Amino acid sequence: MAKKETPEEKELTTQQVENSKSAGAVGNDENPVEKRLIALARLQSTLSRIDEIKILRGELPLEVANIEDDLAQLQKRLDETASDAKKLSQSVTAERNKIAQSKELLDRYKAQIDNVRNNREYDNLSKEIEYQELEITLSEKNIREYTQELQQRKADIAKIKEVFELRSGDLKAKKTELDSIIQETHEDEERLLKEASKQEEAIKKDSPRVLAFFNRIRGGARNGLAVVPIDRNSCGGCFNRIPPQRQLEIKLHKKEIICEYCGRIIIDPDLMDK
Numbered sequence: 001m002a003k004k005e006t007p008e009e010k011e012l013t014t015q016q017v018e019n020s021k022s023a024g025a026v027g028n029d030e031n032p033v034e035k036r037l038i039a040l041a042r043l044q045s046t047l048s049r050i051d052e053i054k055i056l057r058g059e060l061p062l063e064v065a066n067i068e069d070d071l072a073q074l075q076k077r078l079d080e081t082a083s084d085a086k087k088l089s090q091s092v093t094a095e096r097n098k099i100a101q102s103k104e105l106l107d108r109y110k111a112q113i114d115n116v117r118n119n120r121e122y123d124n125l126s127k128e129i130e131y132q133e134l135e136i137t138l139s140e141k142n143i144r145e146y147t148q149e150l151q152q153r154k155a156d157i158a159k160i161k162e163v164f165e166l167r168s169g170d171l172k173a174k175k176t177e178l179d180s181i182i183q184e185t186h187e188d189e190e191r192l193l194k195e196a197s198k199q200e201e202a203i204k205k206d207s208p209r210v211l212a213f214f215n216r217i218r219g220g221a222r223n224g225l226a227v228v229p230i231d232r233n234s235c236g237g238c239f240n241r242i243p244p245q246r247q248l249e250i251k252l253h254k255k256e257i258i259c260e261y262c263g264r265i266i267i268d269p270d271l272m273d274k
Contacts (some may be wrong), residue, residue: 034207034253037227037267038274039182040214043199045272050192051224053185060178067171074164081160085153093141102139103134114258210256217263226261229269238262 027271109129110229203211217226221237228236230250235242240261251268259266268274 005205018259032206032255033255034209034271035100037197037253037265039203039206040210040227040265040266041272041274043196043203044218044225045200046192047218047224048194049190050196053189053192056185057181059176060174060181064171064174064178067167067174070167071164071171073170074160074167074257077162078157078164079242080152085150087156087194088146088150092143092150095143095146099136099139099143103136106132108135122161165245217265221262221264225264227267229267229272231269235259235262235264235266237264242266 008022018084029134033119106129109125109132113122113125113129117123200211214226218224225237230236230247231239233242233247234240238259238260238261242259246257249255250266251270253268257266
């Protein structure tokens with residue numbers, strides 16, 4: 001735990017900063033680091049305002065995407081189930097055609113059996129009659145099974161369609177809500193995005209390394225803050241205490257100071273509003 005700053009240390013730090021700033025007052029306008037820190041602070045402010053707009057939308061974009069995924073899955077299930085139902089219906093029709101063919105053969109064989117000339121012909125026709133009767137029995141059994149499965153598929157299709165309609169209603173409502181928020185914030189967001197782009201280009205022209213470092217920190221920060229001010233003698237990002245000498249270095253604007261705990265760029269609060 002960092003040592004608590006005493007009133008004497010605080011007074012000393014303040015006096016050191018004032019002395020150092022007074023000593024370098026003539027060259028402040030030419031301080032490239034200070035200009036870069038101000039540019040980073042402005043960029044951070046612009047990006048934070050864009051983040052606020054995105055927060056205003058909340059989880060709506062994610063919810064819309066999730067519902068769209070659900071609908072895609074439901075449509076896939078609906079198509080597959082409908083395809084199964086179609087195949088079962090075709091199978092029922094095929095079995096009925098087989099029964100019709102078997103009955104036709106059965107009638108023919110029964111007519112022929114009365115006119116046989118020997119036992120061999122009689123036995124052969126008897127076997128054919130028995131075979132066709134078995135074929136009819138099997139087809140009737142298949143029709144019952146296919147019909148039962150077909151009824152289940154139709155019930156599944158009805159349930160999927162019901163869920164699909166409900167989720168479609170949810171999607172419509174969420175999209176309407178999201179579109180309303182986007183419409184309200186579109187102009188501000190577009191303006192801020194253009195402003196941020198210009199600010200990034202200016203920093204990149206001056207120091208591409210610093211911009212890359214800034215973007216890397218911001219990408220890894222949960223709240224999107226890559227540049228933070230000193231806040232009550234602590235880092236404005238992670239709130240760990242900053243030693244007096246380190247505070248002095250930050251307030252002198254001579255170099256970029258990185259928080260040893262969270263890795264953010266810490267700047268003098270006075271630069272945040274410039």
